[in-house]
Amino acid sequence: MIVLGLTGSIGMGKSTTAKMFADFGVPVHESDEAVHRLYRGKAVPLVEAAFPGTTADGVVDRVKLAERVLGDQAALKRLEAIVHPLVRADATAFLKRQHTAGAPLAVVDIPLLYETGGEERVDQVAVVTAEPQVQRERVLSRPGMTEEKFEKILVQQVPDAAKRRMADFVIDTGEGMDAARQAVADIIERLTGKRPEGA
Template identity: 75%
Template sequence: MIVLGLTGSIGMGKSTTARMFAEAGVPVHDSDDAVHRLYAGKAAPLVEAAFPGTLKDGAIDRAELSKHVLGKPEALKQLESIVHPLVRADADAFLARHRLAGAPLAVLDIPLLFETGGRNRVDKVVVVTAEPEIQRQRVLARPGMTEAKFAAILAKQVPDAEKRRRADYLIDTGLGMDSARAAVAAIVTDLVGG
């Protein structure tokens, strides 16, 4: 089974592209979805112990948690040390299930693939990208997003130009949905045939 890593900076269209792979019949593991599940499960008591007051109604309140870690590198490292191993175990179980089922290709949607050393976990990498103006519009349209939050997020991500340089495949989501869907189909065909 070929493992394809899907990544891209914030606002580049990674989640939409992941859905396109799923629509093309490729199993997709979404790290953000895994975090949401873990925040309501295994990770909840661990995160609450590290960041008291973040557990509400049996799940971690992401808005409350961001108050504890945004702009605080040590706190963020602590959170990542709790969450990243759990997400990785979730992804490993996903890959094992699909390997057993005989899937020829699976996608790991990893927002911080290059930042977290995830390159060695995948066979090929596809990077979603778009022009900086498009990225900025998309991100600032999100509820609760501010210029300061956007700048803080970008500061901890590998620059888009570097991600593009390190990619095996590129999908420019700024060219529209049909173009992105065609790029996804071309990648699937290239990796596993048509």
């Protein structure tokens, strides 16, 4: 089974692209979805112990947590030390299931792939990209997002140009969804030897 790591900076269209792989029948492990599950389960007592008052009714309050960690390097590192191993374990269990099921290709969506050495855990990497102004418009249209928050997030991430250079595949979502979908289909064909149905 080939494991494809899918990554991209904030606002590049990674979640949309992950869904395109899934729509073509490729099993996908989405980090954001895993974090949502963990923030209602295993991560809750650990987050509360590290950041008291950021959970309520057995769920992590993401807004309160973001207020505590954004812009604070030490706090962010503490949170990553809790969340990253849990997400990694979740992804490992997912890959085992797909391997057992005989899937020829599985996608692991890793937001901070290059930042956390994630390329060591996958066979190939696809980077999702878009023009800087497209990225900025997408991110600033999110509820509660500000220029300041956006800049703080960007500083934490490996620059887009560097990610594109290191990647095996680049998917440009700024050229429209049809073009991105074709790029996804081409990657699936390259890696499995078969054109996905509906491509």
